[in-house]
Amino acid sequence: MAAFNPAGATGIVVTRKRPGHFVALTEDGRIDAYLVQNGLKLIDALEKRTAMSVNNAFRGPNDLSEPLRPAASLKAIDPYDVTIAMPAEDGEPAVSDFQVDAWVKFRVVYDVVLTVPPFIISGVTLLLASQDPEALSERGSELFLPVLGPTVELSGVLLKDTPRDSILVNRMRIRRVKASMRS
DSSP, X not given: OOOOOTTXXXXXXXXXXXXXXXXXXXXXXXXXXXXXXXTOOHHHHHHTOSOEEXXXXXXXXXXXXXXXXXXXXXOEEXXXXXXXXXXXXXXXXXXXXXXXXXXXXXXXXXXXXXXXXXXXXXXXXXXXXTOOGGGTTSOOSOSEEEEEEEEEEETTEEOTTOOSSEEEEEGGGOOEEEEEEOO
């Protein structure tokens, strides 16, 4: 069985270098920051469901129509305010290759389109056979849903800096799910 490759990428894969460097997209704009707690993975920090301490924060519009500006007063981010979390260009992947390899063995692969105002997200998600993709917006044990091979649209325009591997989507903000099982 061939390895699962959600983005269909080939060639050299560059290893990201900075643990804890991430981007959070919210209804109000984009935050680029570093987790204060070294060694903590982004998904683990978000799933604690408490404010994440950050430093070196910058803010700006989600579409990068203006440059990001320093946000020295921003010291913590509430995960409930985050719509999409993703690694910064030089950050660690949101989901490790090891996790994807393990999930693919025991989960069902779905192509999804998620309406998460103000975004439309397309990609792949891996769910247990007992999970209904239509129920992704309901409360679950995880607050954030990994979406592999994602594309993110804002007002009909594709965001160009979305990582090719994965992003994390706040399930509480999902308003509509369109899913089809991959054969």
